[in-house]
Amino acid sequence: MESSKKIVDIQNLEIGYPDSKNESNSLFKNINLAASEGELIAVIGKNGVGKSTLLRNIAGLQNSIQGDILLNNKEISTYQRSEFARLVSFVSTEIVNIQNLSVFDLVALGRFPHTNWFGKLETKDLKSVSKALEMVGMKSFANKNINEISDGERQRVMIARTLAQDTPVIVLDEPTAFLDLPNKYEIVHLLNNLSKNENKTILFSTHDLNIAIQEADKIWLMLDKSILEGAPEDLILNETFNHIFENSSLNFDKLKGDFRIKRKHNIKIGLTGDGIYYTWTKKALERLNFLVDKGNESIHFITLELINETCIWKYTNQNESIVFNTIYELSKYLKFQVKI
Amino acid sequence: MNYKILFVWVFLIVVLFVLFILDIFLGSVKIPFNEVIHILFTGNSDFTEFQTIIIHFRIPKALTALFAGFALSVSGLQMQTIFKNPLAGPYVLGISAGASLGVAILVLGISSFTVINQFGIIGNWLIVIAAWIGSGLILFLILAISMRVKDIMTILILGIMFGSATTSIVSILQYFSSESLLKAFIVWTMGSLGGVSQTQLYVLIPSVIIGLIMAFLSVKMLNAMLVGENYAKSMGLNIRLSRFFVFFSTSLLAGSITAFCGPIGFIGIAVPHIARMVFKTANHKILVPGSMLIGGSVLLLSDMISQLPGKESSLPINSITALVGIPVVIWIIIRKQKFSNLG
Incomplete structure (x- = not known):
């Protein structure tokens, strides 16, 4: 069987804070990772370890200090702006809450790199927008305003926008952060379905490890100095997860696939x-x-x-x-x- | 497009047209309505003084009000979107402060102003040129900064700082100037739609039209900027170039109007909010023409109100627009509560 194509290839990447010139702003070095077509990848790590920075680098929103991010074997900085926008789309942690902005108009913004100077929506654009809304189950919400819907619904709309942008790679920074438990599961499950049914490569950061273990094809585990990658099950079996919170009071339960508190039993x-x-x-x-x-x-x-x-x-x-x-x-x- | 929205467009266009005609009809000299219509459509009249008043005074003034309304509203909308701030207006970049500095230097600094004034039209042109140079310099500074500075809030703060600095310089100039010169300057700051001559319109209207064309061309950029710069960038928008483009359009619109009419407040802040409420959308494809139509009507209406005393001289337009605009802003704040979210 032919294995699926590698679409994102990160080589010796060093990332850091924006506009950093000196070494002290470096956040993470020697990053070597890869993502293949149709994979759902969860980026896991402690707060401040650099998950967002890594994702922003991949989404082309921030420049790396050194090293390469290859997208279809081409360094991302060598892409034309509009060309790149047709390959990678992004959902940030910020909540978009604008009065009078309809769900439809927000999703239609995803057509930005495909439309002319005036942003005129042709028949194929309209089709793409309504298909995107259908895929996330929000078609009946098209005419609602974005500030009238719940957080979970809004996150679906933001995902629909990336589907309308029609990119093979989708990057999401903590898409489950503000959601309640059922919505967390549903959103990640939706991402899983999109990666399988639409052959999208989806990268997302999250703190919900147990959900990631159930849905992701691969986990990029960011420890203090190194990044490990593998199927969640592989990382469980080789005890990698215990390294995430090494000095904390948490233990990883291999059977349950979740963390529990280390207790002193008297x-x-x-x-x-x-x-x-x-x-x-x-x-x-x-x-x-x-x-x-x-x-x-x-x-x-x-x-x-x-x-x-x-x-x-x-x-x-x-x-x-x-x-x-x-x-x-x-x-x-x-x-x-x-x-x- | 559904019929309700179509009706709103037709309604706004009719109102604008009616107000335009009414603005020409109303004035200190009573001219019969038939006569006004006759002159408007044929350009001739049996009464030469009526013809002179209509052709040389009332039509230029109504056209100035119309285009000032267009320009200030659209530039206010642009600034509210770019700065993601509902209280931003056309003057947030310091354009009016720059213009008043130019005029202050001319009127107060160059004491031979009275001599200039005797040339009439030439003096008038000098004020326009001084205002344009003043706002142009501030604009140039802001544009240069916007190409280097990433953070939009930094640009906003710098704009406010430049504005305050120029205002202080103007105050110093005022302190050292004579009473009569001071009055000439204060009158300019009150704004006037009636001071724009027919020949000046040949400069003003094309400038505004170019600015408006740029505004229509920036609709897609503005829509993308609405959801924040991260998203805009991830969709392929060149942030710096778009900002430059929009700032240029705003300066052309607000700068030209301020140069010819003086600073006219509150139209630019209030009208985009009225447009958002009327059309219930955040889409600039609708908001740009919507703000234009509403802005034109509001300024024509303000001009008519300023002539209510019925004397030869009219009330300062700047006070009228403030009195018309402020209640709108307050009403929106109270009605919407969530004013912090754009729209």
């Missing part, structure tokens, strides 16, 4: 039972800094009993045995009665 507690009640009771006990033991060999232990499809929690120690109807009651008792 007192052992036994737990017997099974199924979903067992899992969530264990989580609650861990939250209270207990070290959970399966079984009832500890000094004190909890037994889960299912009666008529409802669960009760029985706490037992040397002196007593108490029954609770909810985890909340149990945890409240443990907090105050048992010295943790």
